[in-house]
Amino acid sequence: MQENRASLEAFKxxxxxxxxxxxxxxxxxLLPESFMEVGTDxxxxxxxxxxRKVYEAGYLGMSWPEAYGGGxxxxxxxxxxxxxxxxxxxxxxxxxxxxxxxxxxxxxxGSEDAKNRYIKGIxxxxxxxxxxxxxxxHGSDLGKVQTKAVLDGNEYRVNGSKIWTSLGSYAKYMxxxxxxxxDTESKYAGLSFFLSPMHVPGIETRPIRKxxxxxxxxxxxxxxxxxxxxxxxxxxxxxxxxxxTTLMFERGAAGGQAGGISMIDLRVDDVVELAREAKxxxxxxxxxxxxxxxxxxxxxxxKANQLSRVRARIPALVSERPSAIAMSGKLRTSEFRxxxxxxxxxxxxxxxxxxxxxxxxxxxxxWPRSYLNAFSATIGGGTSQxxxxxxxxxVLGLPK
Amino acid sequence: MSEDSNIKSAPISFNDxxxxxxxxxxxxxxxxxxxxxxxxxxxxxxxxxxxxxxEIVALGWTGIAIPEEFGGSELGVNALVPIxxxxxxxxxxxxxxxxxxxxxxxxxxxxxxxxxxWLPGICEGLIASIAITEDEGSWDLExxxxxxxxxxxxxxxxxxxxxxxxxxxxxIFVVSVMYEGMPALVVLEKDQLNENALRREVIIxxxxxxxxxxxxxxQVKTRNMLPAGNTISTLAHLNMLANLLLSAExxxxxxxxxxxxxxxxxxxxxxxxxxxxxxxxxxxxVEILLGLESMRSLVYHAAxxxxxxxxxxxxxxxxxxxxxxxxxxxxxxxxxxxGFGFTYECDAQLYLRRALCSQLxxxxxxxxxxxLAPLLLS
Numbered sequence: 001m002q003e004n005r006a007s008l009e010a011f012k013x014x015x016x017x018x019x020x021x022x023x024x025x026x027x028x029x030l031l032p033e034s035f036m037e038v039g040t041d042x043x044x045x046x047x048x049x050x051x052r053k054v055y056e057a058g059y060l061g062m063s064w065p066e067a068y069g070g071g072x073x074x075x076x077x078x079x080x081x082x083x084x085x086x087x088x089x090x091x092x093x094x095x096x097x098x099x100x101x102x103x104x105x106x107x108x109x110g111s112e113d114a115k116n117r118y119i120k121g122i123x124x125x126x127x128x129x130x131x132x133x134x135x136x137x138h139g140s141d142l143g144k145v146q147t148k149a150v151l152d153g154n155e156y157r158v159n160g161s162k163i164w165t166s167l168g169s170y171a172k173y174m175x176x177x178x179x180x181x182x183d184t185e186s187k188y189a190g191l192s193f194f195l196s197p198m199h200v201p202g203i204e205t206r207p208i209r210k211x212x213x214x215x216x217x218x219x220x221x222x223x224x225x226x227x228x229x230x231x232x233x234x235x236x237x238x239x240x241x242x243x244x245t246t247l248m249f250e251r252g253a254a255g256g257q258a259g260g261i262s263m264i265d266l267r268v269d270d271v272v273e274l275a276r277e278a279k280x281x282x283x284x285x286x287x288x289x290x291x292x293x294x295x296x297x298x299x300x301x302x303k304a305n306q307l308s309r310v311r312a313r314i315p316a317l318v319s320e321r322p323s324a325i326a327m328s329g330k331l332r333t334s335e336f337r338x339x340x341x342x343x344x345x346x347x348x349x350x351x352x353x354x355x356x357x358x359x360x361x362x363x364x365x366x367w368p369r370s371y372l373n374a375f376s377a378t379i380g381g382g383t384s385q386x387x388x389x390x391x392x393x394x395v396l397g398l399p400k
Numbered sequence: 401m402s403e404d405s406n407i408k409s410a411p412i413s414f415n416d417x418x419x420x421x422x423x424x425x426x427x428x429x430x431x432x433x434x435x436x437x438x439x440x441x442x443x444x445x446x447x448x449x450x451x452x453x454x455e456i457v458a459l460g461w462t463g464i465a466i467p468e469e470f471g472g473s474e475l476g477v478n479a480l481v482p483i484x485x486x487x488x489x490x491x492x493x494x495x496x497x498x499x500x501x502x503x504x505x506x507x508x509x510x511x512x513x514x515x516x517x518w519l520p521g522i523c524e525g526l527i528a529s530i531a532i533t534e535d536e537g538s539w540d541l542e543x544x545x546x547x548x549x550x551x552x553x554x555x556x557x558x559x560x561x562x563x564x565x566x567x568x569x570x571x572i573f574v575v576s577v578m579y580e581g582m583p584a585l586v587v588l589e590k591d592q593l594n595e596n597a598l599r600r601e602v603i604i605x606x607x608x609x610x611x612x613x614x615x616x617x618x619q620v621k622t623r624n625m626l627p628a629g630n631t632i633s634t635l636a637h638l639n640m641l642a643n644l645l646l647s648a649e650x651x652x653x654x655x656x657x658x659x660x661x662x663x664x665x666x667x668x669x670x671x672x673x674x675x676x677x678x679x680x681x682x683x684x685x686v687e688i689l690l691g692l693e694s695m696r697s698l699v700y701h702a703a704x705x706x707x708x709x710x711x712x713x714x715x716x717x718x719x720x721x722x723x724x725x726x727x728x729x730x731x732x733x734x735x736x737x738x739g740f741g742f743t744y745e746c747d748a749q750l751y752l753r754r755a756l757c758s759q760l761x762x763x764x765x766x767x768x769x770x771x772l773a774p775l776l777l778s
Contacts, residue, residue, distance in 0.1 A: 272777060292773040293766070299776050300717045300769075303701075304694035310412045311697045316419040317412070320655065324693055332690060388683045396662055396685060398676035 012080050018057060019088045024050060030356065030364060032216065034263035035096035036166045036376045039207075039215035044170055047094035051125040054085075054260065060093065061123040061258040064107065069120030070258075078259035085261050093260035097166065098122035098129035102175050102195070104249045104256035105242070109234065114195065118173070123258060130171035130198070132162035132178075132220060133243065142177065142243060143187045147222060149178040149194065151236075154229050156180070156194070158202070158222040164380060168205040168218030171198050177243050180236050191239030193246075195231045202226065212356070212372045250381060251330050263377075266337055266370060268298045271344045274362065278347045285347050294343055298336075305332055324395050331387040334377035341371030412700045417475055418482055421464075425486035428459070433492035435747055438607065441493065446569055447609040448494045454525065462499055463523030466507060470519035477504070477641065478703035481648045485699070488649030489656045491750060493607045495527045495566035497645055502528030502574045504641050509585055509626040509634030518572060518587065529570040530638065531561035531588075531613050539763045541576065541635040546615055548577040548586060553622045555579075555586060557615040563761070567598050567611035575615065576635065585626040585634060592620050605757035607750065640715045642762045644706070647699050647715070647722035650758055654692045654722075654729045657751035661685055661733045675736075684732050691725025698722075713775050720768040723759035730755045 027046055032038050038047065054060050062078040064070025071077070085092075093099055103122045106114050121127030138144040147160025158178060165174070174196045181190035198205075202225030205218035234242045249257060272295055278285040285291045311317050312325040344367040345352040356365035378384045392398040432452050441447055456462065464479045466472025480500060487496060503522045506515060522528055534545055546559030557577060564573070573588045594617050601610040626634065665676030665685065675681055698721050702714035730752030734741040741748055759765065 286777060292777060293769055296720075296769040296772045296776060299772075300698070300721055301694070303717060304697050304721060307411055307697035307701045308693055310410060311700060314412065314414050316422060317414055317696065317700060321689075324689060328686075328690055328693070385679070385683070388686045389679065391686045391689065392676075392682040396658075396689060398662065398665055398682050398685065399674040400677060 008076060008080065011077060012084070015059065015081050015084045016088075018059070019084055019090055022053065022057070023088055023090045030369075031091060033266075033370060033373060034092065034376070035094050036380065037214065037216040037373055038094060038167060038170070039210075044094070047091060048125045048128075050091050051093050051095060051260075054093065055123045055125070060099070060260050061103075061119075063256075064103070064119065064123070064258060065115075068107075068115045069123050075255065082259045082261060086265050089264070090261070092262050092264060093258075094167070095122060095125050095128055096262035097131050097171075097175070098127065098173075099258035099260060100262060101131065101246050101249045102129045102173070103258050105175070105233070105246050106195070108245065108256065109242070110195075113230075114233075118195065121172075127172045128167050128170045130165045130167045130174045130220075132165060132174045132176040132196070134162065134164045136161060136163045136219070143191075143240070145177050145179055145191055147176075147178045148182070149176075149180050149192060149227075151180070151229070152226070155226040156229060156232075158196070158225045158227060160222050162220040162222075163208070163217075165205065165218045165220045166216065168198075168220050169207060174198055174220070175233075175246060177239050180239070184237070188240040189237055191243070192236045193233040193239040193242035194227060195233055196227045197231070200225055200227060210373070211375070212369055214369075216376075247381075251327065266340055268295065268302050268340065271295065271298070271340060271347070274344055274347050274367075277362075278349065280349075291347065298340055298343065301336055305336065321395050324391070327395055328387070328391055330377070330381060331384055331391065334374065335384055338371065338374035338378055341367055341374055345371055411704065412697065413704050414700065418479060421475075421479055422482035422486065424459070425483050428455075429486045429490035429492045433490040435491070435750070438491045438493075438750065442606045447566075447607065452492070453494045453496075453527075456494055456496060457525035460523075461496065462503070462525065465500070466503060466519055466523055470507075470515055471523035472519070477644070477706045480645060481699060481703040484645040484648040485652040485696075488652030488754075491607055491653070491656075491754065495529070495569060497649070498529040498566045498570070499527055500645065501638060501642055502530050502572065505530065505574045505585065505634050505638050506587070506626075508637045509630035510587075511627055514587070514624075514626065521571075526571040527566060527569050528572045528574070529564055529566050531564045531567075531573050531575040531615075532635075532638070533561060533563040535560065535562060537562070537760075539767055541639055542583050542632070544576050544578050544583050546575070546577045548579040548584060548625070550579070550622055555620050555622055555625065557586070557618040557620065559615050561613040561615065562601065562610075563603075564598075564611045564613045566609055567613055568600075568609065573613070575613075576631075577615075579625070579628075582628065583631045583635065584628060585631055586620060587624045587626070588618065588620055589624075592618055594618065603757055605754045607754055608757060639762060640711060643715050643719040643768070644699070644702050646758045646761060647695070647702070647718040650722040650726040650755055651692065651695045651699050653751045653754055653758075654688070654695060654726045657726075657729050657733045657748060658685070658688050658692060660747050660751070661688065661729075661736055664737055670738075681736055685736075688725070688729040688732060691721070691728055695722045695725050713772065716768040716772050716775075719763065720765040720772070723755075723765040723768075726755040727752070727759060 029042055032043055038044050059081045062071035062073045063075045066072035106118055133142055149156040149158045176194040176196040179190050180192040184190035202223045204221045207215045208217045275286040275291055280288040308325045348362055354361035356369050460473050461483055463472030464475050465477050467474045506518050548555040548557050571590050575586050575588055577584055597614045599612045601612055603610045668675050698718040702718045705714050733748035734752055737746050737748055740746050
């Protein structure tokens with residue numbers, strides 16, 4: 001135990017030094033803050049190069065099996081790296097859907113062939129992954145998926161459309177939920193789950209312009225696209241269960257992710273800095289009683305969220321509702337981020353109205369942009385309102 | 401949280417002894433303190449069951465954070481937290497908190513001779529209380545009007561204390577006074593009080609017993625005064641410990657009231673639907689859960705870092721969160737019971753009224769945020 005601890009500490013020192021030496025300079029353009037915001041080729045190439053560098057240094061997928069390209073280390077090593085990336089404000093690992101959702105799923109239930117084929121490309125960012133769950137007519141209600149996959153020889157013929165495809169323009173593969181049987185009694189029973197190629201005839205992506213004016217998502221159209229039967233995950237008709245397993249990884253409720261950060265954390269300390277510079281009634285905003293009260297509230301909330309992650313790993317302290325902390329993670333942190341941005345904008349007085357591109361905007365327009373982009377997490381992956389339903393029903397046992 | 405703390409010392413740790421204590425406390429309180437029993441005790445004079453108090457003493461809980469040399473089991477302050485939390489959850493009212501606060505003040509501020517005089521008795525079941533608050537209800541513990549004047553080796557006390565909990569049954573009191581222009585702490589024994597020195601106060605929480613203590617005419621030997629140099633640090637220690645234990649109790653009460661809400665939302669029908677299916681009730685109930693989870697994390701963190709430099713920040717954060725989230729929970733619990741919630745019979749009021757009282761002891765959420773600001777923003 002003691003040895004293990006010492007070697008973890010030595011490892012941490014090595015990691016600190018590596019990131020200090022290797023984090024790239026800010027490029028001459030604004031970087032996205034999460035994998036859902038990669039809107040230009042410049043941003044994409046910058047982030048892909050960075051992920052590859054981190055992987056090649058041995059700091060990504062450390063707990064994944066060596067045989068498929070992982071590091072074969074205990075999870076604690078990757079956790080150290082991930083914390084250090086966050087602490088040093090490193091750019092995020094852009095291939096998030098592969099690293100944290102599809103990858104763990106493939107390792108969890110994929111065939112030997114799938115593990116050999118996909119895992120390394122996920123880690124070194126050669127193969128970008130996207131997700132095809134939501135559809136234009138029903139965002140959070142995945143049971144209503146209408147995109148059809150019809151068996152035709154040794155292929156499925158796919159027709160329909162998916163929306164909110166992050167990295168859609170860059171992805172080589174998609175985790176795709178489609179309806180293989182339209183006639184089942186339960187809407188969930190007719191679904192199947194695919195590791196679908198994106199670069200086949202009949203699949204087209206069209207960028208979606210976001211409320212900020214930037215890009216980052218696509219709508220994906222399937223028009224008689226043919227994908228091999230071998231890319232199904234699980235059996236035909238088991239798509240719902242596979243999708244739920246994927247969502248467990250997505251929501252962080254199950255371990256096994258490759259690690260690395262997938263978004264830039266906004267910290268209350270950054271807003272505290274802003275409050276030192278901003279003025280209120282002729283004095284630094286940080287001296288304003290109301291501003292201090294707000295900042296302290298956020299600091300308490302931030303601390304509680306950090307601590308809850310630790311407490312979730314102590315069974316005796318979560319025995320009444322073991323899943324409550326993990327299941328509420330997205331709801332808590334996404335809403336926290338949105339509200340924190342609102343506070344930051346408000347601190348700047350009239351200058352809070354300045355947007356990306358204005359030469360006088362604070363932090364290059366980061367705060368209003370982050371605020372508007374924060375909705376991607378309060379809406380994507382099940383809106384906060386749906387999250388509250390899920391927690392109410394599954395954690396508290398309230399009726400539907 | 402510094403990243404180092406991930407490796408060197410966890411920000412929350414919970415050892416085997418604490419796991420066992422939490423288990424024991426859960427079964428004990430569940431068995432001894434049904435809501436029906438709590439309601440019986442609301443009407444009683446003492447507010448608690450003397451037999452249960454004896455069992456608590458026999459379990460060793462009154463000495464759990466007292467060193468072995470004074471008769472305790474020396475498990476430390478973080479062993480008190482699961483007990484206080486569980487008592488709060490089952491509204492098990494005994495003089496445990498009053499006695500613990502007093503004994504920890506003695507442990508922190510008394511001379512060796514004084515500790516030997518009082519602590520073993522407390523471990524064996526003497527009831528103790530603290531007489532700190534005065535008429536203004538100030539949370540500034542150094543804001544003291546009561547006086548002690550020495551004539552040879554006798555102190556003559558004057559003035560009045562308020563919110564002296566469990567005073568009717570207490571054997572000893574730790575009292576704050578001004579002595580030669582400085583705050584000082586004196587230990588009184590019950591036979592030193594005058595007749596009619598205690599007057600019951602009517603407070604919003606009917607599970608507690610609060611008294612006004614008149615000190616006029618009380619005389620006590622100077623050897624009952626704690627060493628002068630320890631007064632300020634002992635008051636600060638009391639402030640932190642009281643807030644930690646109150647936060648733990650509030651976390652327990654919130655867990656309980658959440659279950660009261662869930663029980664009602666999953667059985668009560670209106671307009672042909674279980675009312676828990678309405679999102680206007682479901683979503684705030686989830687908010688109660690989230691407030692509770694944050695509170696428990698902050699409370700157990702504060703217990704973990706009790707002996708470290710982060711203590712004050714951790715305790716104040718826990719109390720700020722606990723007050724706000726517990727009151728939200730109790731407040732919504734009353735509302736969600738509709739007309740029944742407005743009645744004395746609905747259990748939601750028990751938790752709400754206890755939380756309202758607890759938040760006003762040793763500082764509410766806004767007070768603690770105000771004191772956190774210089775610690776966090778400087």
